[in-house]
Amino acid sequence: MNTHHPKGITTLSAIVFACLLGIISALCLILIKPAEEKAAWLAQKLQSAQTRIGEKTTPSPDPNGHYRAEQTEDLLHRALSQTPLDPALWAHAIDFHARAGHRQKAQAALKIFNQLSAREKPAKNARGERQAP
Amino acid sequence: MSPVPIHETPGQRVFITAFILTMAALVAFPDSPRIFGLFLLFWAFFALIRALWFLETAILPENSTDKPQRSKILPWLILNEKNRQRRQDIAIAARRSGDTALLIWFLMGAALSLWALYLRLFPIFPAGVEELLTQIGIFLNGHGSTRLHPDPAGLGFLHHFGKILWVGLMVWLGRSYACTAHYSAALLRILGVCFALALILSALSGGFNLWVFTRPPHWAGAGWGMYETLEHMGLFPTNPSTFSIRAAELGMKGMALFYGLCLWPVFALLKNLHRRRRKKICTLGAIGVLALMALADLCIPINPYVFPLWLGGWTLTSILWGFSGPSSRSADAGFKC
Numbered sequence: 422m423n424t425h426h427p428k429g430i431t432t433l434s435a436i437v438f439a440c441l442l443g444i445i446s447a448l449c450l451i452l453i454k455p456a457e458e459k460a461a462w463l464a465q466k467l468q469s470a471q472t473r474i475g476e477k478t479t480p481s482p483d484p485n486g487h488y489r490a491e492q493t494e495d496l497l498h499r500a501l502s503q504t505p506l507d508p509a510l511w512a513h514a515i516d517f518h519a520r521a522g523h524r525q526k527a528q529a530a531l532k533i534f535n536q537l538s539a540r541e542k543p544a545k546n547a548r549g550e551r552q553a554p
Numbered sequence: 555m556s557p558v559p560i561h562e563t564p565g566q567r568v569f570i571t572a573f574i575l576t577m578a579a580l581v582a583f584p585d586s587p588r589i590f591g592l593f594l595l596f597w598a599f600f601a602l603i604r605a606l607w608f609l610e611t612a613i614l615p616e617n618s619t620d621k622p623q624r625s626k627i628l629p630w631l632i633l634n635e636k637n638r639q640r641r642q643d644i645a646i647a648a649r650r651s652g653d654t655a656l657l658i659w660f661l662m663g664a665a666l667s668l669w670a671l672y673l674r675l676f677p678i679f680p681a682g683v684e685e686l687l688t689q690i691g692i693f694l695n696g697h698g699s700t701r702l703h704p705d706p707a708g709l710g711f712l713h714h715f716g717k718i719l720w721v722g723l724m725v726w727l728g729r730s731y732a733c734t735a736h737y738s739a740a741l742l743r744i745l746g747v748c749f750a751l752a753l754i755l756s757a758l759s760g761g762f763n764l765w766v767f768t769r770p771p772h773w774a775g776a777g778w779g780m781y782e783t784l785e786h787m788g789l790f791p792t793n794p795s796t797f798s799i800r801a802a803e804l805g806m807k808g809m810a811l812f813y814g815l816c817l818w819p820v821f822a823l824l825k826n827l828h829r830r831r832r833k834k835i836c837t838l839g840a841i842g843v844l845a846l847m848a849l850a851d852l853c854i855p856i857n858p859y860v861f862p863l864w865l866g867g868w869t870l871t872s873i874l875w876g877f878s879g880p881s882s883r884s885a886d887a888g889f890k891c
Contacts, residue, residue: 433652436605
């Protein structure tokens, strides 16, 4: 059996591996939703959440399905101040504020979030058991 | 046979044309991840095809023993001999383009990527962000063990990882073309103009300052792609240099790995300084391009043209690196590939 290992084959194998990684990364970059579309996606999720809780005055998107910035902001404000939503949506809403540079809003939203969650969770009695609200 | 300049063979013409188109697209659409992804896909396929061609044509056939001659007819023997020499030339070029120095460089790039992946999985945020994420995590999970990441899709990480991969592939491609052809001043001029234009655009867009280093909020490393989040939360000033951003995203260990990656070619190039005059000039040119990129890294604030500048600079460096090495028989014979 020939066990000769030619010089250069290791580097070429590493390059082939790097090429395959590059192809996978490039496909992910092409196919995954970019960050700027996240706000529109979040607004749509919030709208569906608000529809679920009976909100009547939800602003409608433009013909292309996009919300204006102030509409998105309004949706977020009302969603954050009225009712607890899906926890994942809350996390996204707070992250949205943080990413948009609204650190105080993010912290305020988190405060409301904590208050609502405290109200939702029944207090514990002396024995550590949950009491009915 | 007379030596063939690098830009006069079909494969190399494709390489140069695609490189110019890529630079133009990156300058025209600097913030588009999809354009970035499309061109990365093209270059990854390009490098894959070339690497597989090298493996198939040059290296793998040598593992087998020589096949017996099928005919004693003279034309057949001449053709056979020419093919054997051609394969040998390709093998020499492949070995020169993928030498140990480049393998070590690739391993250093892999180490940097693994460190960045670790930071992506276990980021160390400044106190403000950490507190915010911990509180959300406490609510979601009840005990605070949920680890939230402000970049859930991981696009920031993928974008940076793609940049490192792309630069690595261009360095190998540049070296492989420089090792398989004759010295070409025309190619160097084309690449030099691309690099100079990217440098000027970057300096005009970012504004050249002698020292724009901004102390990052901490030196532990929040992970690739976290600069924007830190900036939005008011934890990082606007317009820092790429050096400062890298310090905030990769931490001290990541900085050591990154600048080790940049310094290694300099050490590998220094051994070529004793060669004849033209190779010495190529060596000094490659070191000069790396020094210019380091200066831009420190003195030009973040702007959309940083990546075209790096891509152009590293491709030019790789070609100069290839030209500064020992001459191969294939280069002297005017071997085309």
